[in-house]
Structures are given as structure tokens and as C-alpha cells.
Amino acid sequence: MPAVSNTTRFNTDPFNTWKSAFRECTKLASKIIEKQKDNETDERLNIWCTKGEDKEFGRYCIAGAIAGRHYGLTYKxxxxKLNNINDFDWLKDQYDENTRDIR
Structure with a gap:
């Protein structure tokens, strides 16, 4: 995989962490990113869904990633349906449903 070109700070609070992971993993799982390389995409998706539980808001990140992966695969x-990731009210509803066990 190429060197890191930038860093995004998305883990600012539980909702924004979950939302960012959900949106990114929906895109990765649905393979809608033009010219993506499947092996790199699969590696990124696996990292999103498994790493960082010990970090601040890490459980929200992993929960959002897993839910986003499922959503992306289901609606690829x-x-x-994929455009729902741009509807922030819809995302808030999904967050509320998907994080009951974390809070």
C-alpha cells in the first residue's frame, strides 16, 4: 500500500466517529470508488472493522464500520439506498439504532 498522504481526525465524539466509519465502509464495501484496487479496499475495510477498540470512541468506530460494511454489501x-449516507438525519437514526448496546 502507498505511503499515507493525509490524516483525517474523525473521532471527535461518538456520533461523528460512528457516522464517519459507517460512510467510509459503505463506500468501501459497495466498491463504488472509481479505480479502487480490490485487495487494498478489502484490507482497509478489514482494518476499519477490527482495529482501534482501545482508542477513544473506538467501539463506536468499529460498530459504524461493521454496520457500514453490511449496508454497502446489501445495497451495492x-x-x-447508497445515497442515504449523505442524509445526516437518516444517519442519526441509524446511529441511534446501532449503538444502543454501546451507550
């Missing part, structure tokens, strides 16, 4: 051929 449905652009209308």
Missing part, C-alpha cells in the same frame, strides 16, 4: 447495486 442500489444507488438510491
Amino acid at each position: 447495486d442500489n444507488p438510491v
